[in-house]
Amino acid sequence: MKRLLSISLLISILTLQSCAGQKINLGKVLDGVLSQTQGGGALTNDDVVMGLKEALKVGINKGADSASKTNGFYLNPKIKIPFPPEVQRVETALRKIGLGNEVDKFVLSLNRGAEEAAKEAKPIFINAILSMSFSDAWGILRGDKNAATMFLKRTTSDALVQAFMPVVEKALQKTQATRYYTDLATTYNALPFTQKVNPDLKGYATQKAIDGLFILVEQEEARIRENPLARTTEILKRVFGAS
Template identity: 55%
Template sequence: MKNYLLLFIFFTVSCTSAQINQTLGDINNTISGGGITESDVAMGLKEALIKGVQESGEMAGVPDGFLKRPEIKIPFPEDVQKVEIRLRQIGLGGEVDRFVESMNHGAEDAAALAVPIFERAVREMTVQDAWGILKGNDDAATIYLREKTSDQLYVAFKPVVESSLEKVNATRYYGDIINTYNKIPLVQKVDPDLNSYVTRKAMDGLFYLIAQEEKKIREDPLERTSDLLKKVFRMQD
């Protein structure tokens, strides 16, 4: 029930300020009449956000969850793309592709680890946080989660990413590629931090998916399946 209530509230964000104020006023009137409490509104938001982060983690964590999604696929490290270009020029494109594939598979393993961290941040959200999010921009919840979890997520993610990259041989492939490149005459040698790069990119991919889930929540109200939802939607109709 609370999840459906959230969908209604998110839907009002797309309305004008006057409509939002009127709707919030109606909700406050309902609160005073014993129909809905501010705690209900906050709990509805939390439950929907938890559902969103769980689905995002699941999408990223499946086989090819990163690799087959162009919007979150982790490319060859940007700061050494000259390595990729040069290796492809000398016929080593297959090795580069193998490394990129293994790097994305490594990110999959870490994706599931993010879910409990996100869930904890959502559960710690105050009523004031909840109201600020539901009255904010389309990505207000995603921004909130990024601000609250990025540092903790990086610390938790990096060792898992490192282990995952080792498991799928991405580290070895990367070492082979860099060593091959550094042996080319007259090139400037490189040795970037692969673990930090994949960790950051995996986090960016998860936040992207969460933003997409938030957008769906805001734009696609579901069926009115309870008396409470019917009452609340009538205030918006």
């Protein structure tokens, strides 16, 4: 009963602080929970790990759903994939000779490819968080508002690139981004006095698609930490409410 009362009180405080627009310090509030739930009443190791994994799953699901919608990448300035910057001169030169529409078609198809690939992102990302340890989860709970996302990004990015690349490659072929870019590169390489280009479009699109998904996951993590209404499951309410 004492544990339930202390957690309920802290949830009320968090709710009031959130509504008042105040920044919530999860570490300090967590210390309060631990001090008020003596005698084994504090959150268990399993609670903390499960709560963090659930938070990441919620963020991944919502992020992937948002990204996979039509224009999820293309009309979101935070994650829209531009013409590959290492060959920006290709875009500039092609626009100068009147091929701006073709460049625009390629950029659109590139983002459509990322949107298509995002549909397959959920199981890849979710499988990547299953190895999170208690010490990792506890540090994340007491960390910055994007600590969980940064942990996931730091520990899984290489594996995600390998797993996600064939998904992106298939999506780029489906949206014809590969064909559009091949045509553009061929046209550019035929121009006089130009340095030939052959960038790794698949690698570029894969990394940008993953970066965009991480941005969306990070936004959702911040919402879960700061807004009690964003905690949509019981374990999220217990762990982040008590924190």
